[in-house]
Amino acid sequence: MSIQHILSIRRVIRSTNTIALSIALIAGLGGCTKKFESFNTDPTGIQNKDLQVNTLFMPLEQELMYMTDDGYQIAQNLNADIYCGYAMPPQTFGKAVDNANYVFVDGWNQEGYNSVYTNLLGPIKNQLANSGVQTSNPDYWAIALIVEVEGIDRVTDKFGPVPYSKVGTSLVTVPYDSQQSIYQQMFLQLDTAAANLQAYITANPGATPLANYDAIFGGDYTKWLKLANSLRLRLAMHLTKIDPATAKSQGERALSAPGGLLTDPSDDAAVLASQANGNDYNQITDSYGDNSMNASIQSIMVGYNDPRLPVYFLPDTDPGHTTEYTGIRIGCNIPPKPFYSGFSKYNYKTTFNVSAPEMLMTAAEVWFLKAEAALRGWAGAGTVQTDYETGIQVSMLQNGVAGAAAAYIGDAASKPINYVDYTDKDSVNYDTAVSKITIKWDPAATDEVKLERIITQKWLAMFPEGQEAWTEFRRTGYPKLFPVVTNSSGGTIDTKIQVRRLAYPQSEATVNPEGEKGGIQLLGGPDNGGTRLWWDVDKGNF
């Protein structure tokens, strides 16, 4: 070994110290991960452990109007609101045919399905139910259950069999429940809700723990109890054809329930509009310019010279027509804007101003439910004529035109008018009035005529809540609505019978194929808009 070699080895040894130091430095840098959890915690959010349960209710309640995703237009307006004869967009959305011509736009309809699960049922079933609120705050749980029932009803009455009992149990496949089972569950949920509320109200009279967090009643539990009972009556009525016995027993239970029903406009269940987007009708009518009057409601309201007309709608704005209320025929050929832009719109200036609450269920509707219950001979319903006339009075009161009620109730002459479209040179859209029903109660009329009168007035009072209006149209056939001008469903939907349901979102076939398969089996017919739902039986009303 040469001297030089030895020297170089010594240098290596001396340098080894430096290397050791370097390695120490390097290792030291790698190990300091104490702050990682604080780096990875979003400081703008609230951890589960810090949750205040009462602050959760507002978004759940608002989801009943699809406010989380700002989705009202596609979840409800472009299907139920059109199909029930209230609304019609003054434009197409880039294609010649869409929902209004019975060509389902899947991307729209799926909002009415998906958002209720992800924004309403999901948080209740996956988070709230796990927080022990059932026992710690049974009153909160009652509100959650009422909201849940109202939410799932809106889904099942659009689509039919849908997942309910097993929601939240799997990320891979969730089975569908039959509509019968869903209705049974809804009644049970209302049982628990009503019992919890009653107990709480008795124990803590006047207490409003949700006062600042309740978008519907400002924390007034007595009104929540009325809503629970009224919802029971509404759901019971849906079953008059398929299961008259359950309809009657649940209906009578509602009519005699402790806590009572919604009776006065001050009881009306309306959801505060979301802060982010304001009133949905205002947004889609004013900002989007997408929401106008349907020919069916024009025919009836104008024909009746209805005092609520200027409350609900604005007059036409086209020159020469500014004193008219003009609706648009569903399924007519719609040229691009501004062709129909002047036609009557929902009254976004006052009734549907940007901060107006959005109506879920009114006392007026309950009076008409009672009227039908009385007509059907259910115990505790009162007399049909009184219920009917009170319904009209309460609706007029709700809309600030109470003074006009008496004359209206006494009007035995006015009838729906024929439909004329002043832009339509070829009169393709013209149609004679489909209904001849008048306003004034006629005790001598047949039950069928009485029912038409009740439902027609209920429909007028319920505006703009198209979901329930569409359900009742399908159940009873009333009010009589103009059919679509062009039916492009390819034969799946009968123009005369009109659309009966929405098709399942196409995404279900990819994300929940097993579940959907079972759903279609339960549906008992093809997955299209012509198949009738479980409660929608093809037979007479009586």
Added chain:
Amino acid sequence: MKQLLLLLFFVPLLGGATAAPHLAPIRGVVRDETGQPLAAVTVTIKGSQTATRTDANGRFSLEARTGDVLVFSYVGHASREVRISGNDDLSIELAGNNRSLNEVVVTALGIRRSEKSLTYSTQQISGNELTTVKSDNLMNSLNGKIAGVTIAPSASGIGGSAKVILRGNRSTTGNNQPLYVIDGVPMSNQGNNFMQPGSSTYGGNPEGGDGISNLNPEDIESMTVLKGASAAALYGSQAANGVIVINTKKGRAGRTVINVNSSASIDKNAYTPQFQNNYGQTNPTAVDSWGGKITGAHDNLKDFFRTGSNLTNALSLSGGTDAAQTYFSYTNTTAKGVEPTNQLSRNNFNFHETAKFFSNKLTVDGNVNYITQKLENSPAIGFYSNPLTGLYLFPRGKDLLPYKNQFELPPVSGGNGAPTQNWPFQEDVQQNPWWVINRNTNENTRNRILVNVSLKYEVTPWLSLQARGNVDRTNDVGDQKYYAGTLAPLASHTGNGNWNGFDHTLQQQYGDFLAIFNLPVTSDFKVDGVIGSSISDNVTSGITWGPSAQQGYGLFFPNLFTIQNIEVAPAINNGTSGAVASNATTLQPYHSQVQSVFGNANISYKNWAFLTLSGRNDWSSNLAFTADNHYFYPSAGLSFLVNQMVSLPQVISYAKVRGTYSQVGNTVGQYQTNPVNTASGSSTVLNTAAPSSLKPEKTKAYELGADLRFLGDNLSVSFTWYKSNTYNQDISIVPLPASGYATENINAGNIQNKGIEFTVGYNMINHRNFSWNTSINGSKNVNTVIDIDSKDGVNLVDLTPGNGNFDNYVAKGGSYGDLYVQTLQKDASGRLVLISDGSTNYLPVQGGGELNGFSKVGNPNPKFQLGWNNSFTYHNFSLNFLVDGKFGGQVISVMQGMLDYYGVSKVSGQARDQGYVKIRGVDENGKDVSQIDPKNWYRNIGGRNAILGEYVYSATVVRLREVALGYTLPVSGAVKSLRLSLTGRNLVFFHRSAPYDPELTSSTDNKLGGVDVFNLPTARSFGLKLNVTF
């Protein structure tokens, strides 16, 4: 520190200040490209007998006069002549003329290594190649030049981003773009808060350019593209997409060199959509053009588009002594887009100082980049706030000029006192084009500072220690103004206008500590390598402001753009919910940190066999709350220089084979392991993210290749085969709705990219006065989505959710970003199913589609790419041109569907001329139908929600991308060199069948690949460039 920097700045200037005409001692040092001193280099004074040789340290000294020319010559290297200009201490670098022996490549961590020892494929290009034909985003200048790199410029005019993909897309929802590294340190490539367009075609947002576009190409010495994951195991996770290593210019010892570069170019639209001129407005108030015959239609486009321009002036100064070198540059870029009011102005300051201390043992290197950029009225992509919708859809035959001359009308009586828009139509997808560019304005200013400092100390000849630190801080301030009179969905229900903006700062800090060793174990074996640790810390903060929702609220007083004047939502007792909202909200703060240790060893045997091993362990803060917050990934590579192992025929001058395997781990997204509920006013929105247990992502990549040179290096061929699979991707999916969850983060996926790359270069002619070099690069990538998460029933990720008529899917069995669109229904024999329209004609019927109502029509990514570069020199002239082609792939055009629906497109006119559209259809009675009414046809297949199956085009595009003709003027005196070039970009499209340039992308994100929604046309530019060196 400040004083030190100042001192460093003045030292070299003083050194260069004196000049002496008399005989004086001249000293200097000669090094090779790797910086190694060269001994025994002959130094001669030209035209005299005086000569000397360099010593073992590469140093020499002799007596010479200012103005004398020294000739340096050394075996295996090109001779170099240097004129003495007063500097008596020269630093000379001799380039090897035999590339096989001395090619040097900058690799990971900024370490220079000889190319022969690399076990993976790289491609290097010089700064000159980026600046010859300039583009306002320097990455666009790379297009067509590097095999395996796909570059898609954003369709958002000047100042726009570029989408750069190396060897295919591999991450489903994460970033697919490469990591940019400047002088060894990772750089942030983030754009501003305008972000990229979302998944919807409505759009309306401008974009403010990406991080890389801020750099001044003139400051770039060279760029090395490390294409595979293997090239980059040492950089960490982000390098899984490949790395683009940028080396900036440094000062050089010796004479002070001043360089002035001026370039001017003009831009024109390379194409515009094709319109019909035979049919006018449907009726006098109609928005569309299905009316009667017209003649003499006015060219409205001509009234709108202008000639764009780009003026860049750059000044650089370089000099120094052996002990300290300085580089300073300033560049000003002023560009105007073809859309009026779209302009960009950018200033780049760069100061780079390198100094040595303690007898050259300590090297201090510092670099400060300061960038200010202002981008105005960046064109919005999509329908909203895009002037091109109103411009293109305007009824044919009507003159648009009155709307240009008066885009604004005086306030109406009883109105809000603000001027109103002059436009006859009320459609949310179109406005007066001049209103849009003047009254839907946007502005973005960016101030960015990049500071790099590195200290390197040579402990022994075989060990150096290096510490580096870097701060990259960017502040973006941007806004969008919607004046009163703007269409309601964009402005507010009050009609008083709308305003939103942001003030946003991102700061990336990086530090590393390296021990670099080079051990001569025996004379045959050598081991070199590095061990080190690094820390990278990213923080984002800032605020955004604007009304609480675009549609609901707006400005209180019209056109007063202050935060105080933004409406807030009413309080709870006023009918809407929640407390009074604020006009301004904080951006979700972001803080993410990665700490790493890594090591790498290169073992070489007899200089012909090379083994590279590396490993890295990362600790990531984004993995907090999971079982394991760190992950390890290794790589190994082997290469052989066959020509040195065995004796090869004379014709082969160089032959290398190489192979490498590597893994790259990656962390998950911030906060995903710890979802929280959202506070919103007085309520809490429960989080709807399903519980997850995320693991780090993993990419496994192989590559094999060979580099060959023939005929004395005149012909070079390089070939690489690669395959990479990315597993365990952090994918956010929408689970089935009835799960009750809105999102779920899962580890899933197996996305594979397999492909080949090659480059062939040939020096066709190499005479003293005439040379011709040609090179071809090509690549083919096959992307396969082998799986998403089929065991849990997840086979699909939708990149563009919420669109009614198309989607970009990542679907099992398909390729990344496959286009799925609505199609027309066909019967078993392929005939279109038609229904009666109620009168005498037919309507087509929309088909069901195979997936969510959509059918697959193709993939927007090119299947094969080819670039052909040529450079000629003749005496003082040079000519370069680049032809490149992207072949295969499909794109869709929503724009064409709109033009057809409105009856303004040329095809809709031709159909009316002939009276029908030819189809192969069948009616309800089974009767064959071969003709359909044009209006029935286009109004049913076209429009905003067009049946896009009818709007699918081949994405193949071949173009003459760059041409540069240069002339070097003979000069003398103070001016050392003067060069003038004429340049052209996108001059000729040899092939293009889509109605737009299919290379353009609506988003440089993963979304909207191959979707045209009124994209601004590609610009064709002509330029003049002057380069003067003093």
